Amino acid sequence: MTISTSNRRWFLWGSVLLILLFWKIASAVIGRAIILPSPDATVKYAFLLLGEREVWTALLWTLKRTMTSFAINLLAAGILGMASGFSRGFKLFLSPLVTVLKAVPTMGVILLSLIWFSSETAAVFVSSLIVFPILYQAVVGGVETIDPLSVEMNRVFRIPWLRRFFHFYLPSLKPSLLTGIVSALGLSIKVMISAEVLSQPDRGIGTMFQIERARLNTEGVFAWSLLVILMTAGLDKLLSLLERRYALENKRTD
């Protein structure tokens, strides 16, 4: 069954309103803001937060850390994923490490990284480690689905490697890489904030969460959560626009 655009909006907004309604009722029943603040109080507090310079600094620092770790990850996953995609031996060689990274509990990595690194580095390290397998698998999957007949064509025509990389391999990897990036970026932000909560860097959303928790300001914790949701949704939207643009490009060539 297909759903029209206007109906989709009704479903989406209906769902949001229902969540808010349950939240409002639950907070009214409990009656204590320290346990469960109401949605309107949370939104009001979030607006208050947005008026403070320190809040923007925290948001930007977390975003900067996330992007740094994501860029490192993308580079590492790109290089190692391509090597694994082309060499079964290398893929096998990396498989124990990738299995460990996929299975290791996030909290365990955070605690260990706190012992090993400074609070600033720890958060970037944790996020990189947790997100790496997703991007790595996306690159390996992409390489493994590259058309072998086109690879032969490249060989026969002796295409220079730089031209081959930018005009053949990268476009071939684009669909699976975009899907990997979309699923990894949201996780990256979540893991980054969890790491910041424990590592307590000077500036960051996680540090702000911890401060609000220490003050027993549940409204603050909820408001920060709301800001993180909005930030992640914004990034998701940006990526889905990129994905849609890519799909449109492909459709144009159909």
Place this chain on the structure above:
Amino acid sequence: MKISGLTKHFGQGPLYDNFDLTLPAGKISCILGPSGCGKTSLLNMIAGLLPHEGGEILFERIPAGSEPRFSYVFQEPRLLPWLTVTGNLVYAMDGELSRHERKARAKEMLALVGLKEEGKKFPRELSGGMARRVGVARALLSDFDILLMDEPLASLDQELKEKLISLFKERLAGKTVVFVTHDYYTARALSDHIFVLSPPPVRAEEIGLSGLQKILEEINRP
């Protein structure tokens, strides 16, 4: 080009078993044979795309220690879907030429294969015949010592076949070309030498034009 003692197995039996064939340099050689006799495999082994288990393929007129440069009209055009027709041609051309020069040559070649107006189209906007002609254009634009062509004119109408055969004759004079076809007209019009492959284990026999008609009738019999 001298192929000697070539051995290649496919499935349970040998496809090529101690196979010998000499293809004259600087000439256009046509390979004919029934479906499944390994014509495409032979082209792929010559190009180094398919490893063989025994024997050797020696290339004349190639300086010692260097590999021959191949160009190939594949049976399926193998165009990159994210590049335009011109983009596909420019992509496969010699890296030493400037991009501007490569584009100019691509444009000229597209006009020669009857695709002057299709340069900005993407491969999926082309018919099978058009895509095949782009494959031909790409192969002719590449610098090569040996040109391999797998059914280069299949699914083209007679007028286009004639146009491309003239183009081949003009551009490929003195070049070493090996091509596979099922088409009597193409074989007769284009080849200097015609070789017929037998069913596996494959053997090759050179035939003259007089024997061509009879053999093609046998090959194409359902």
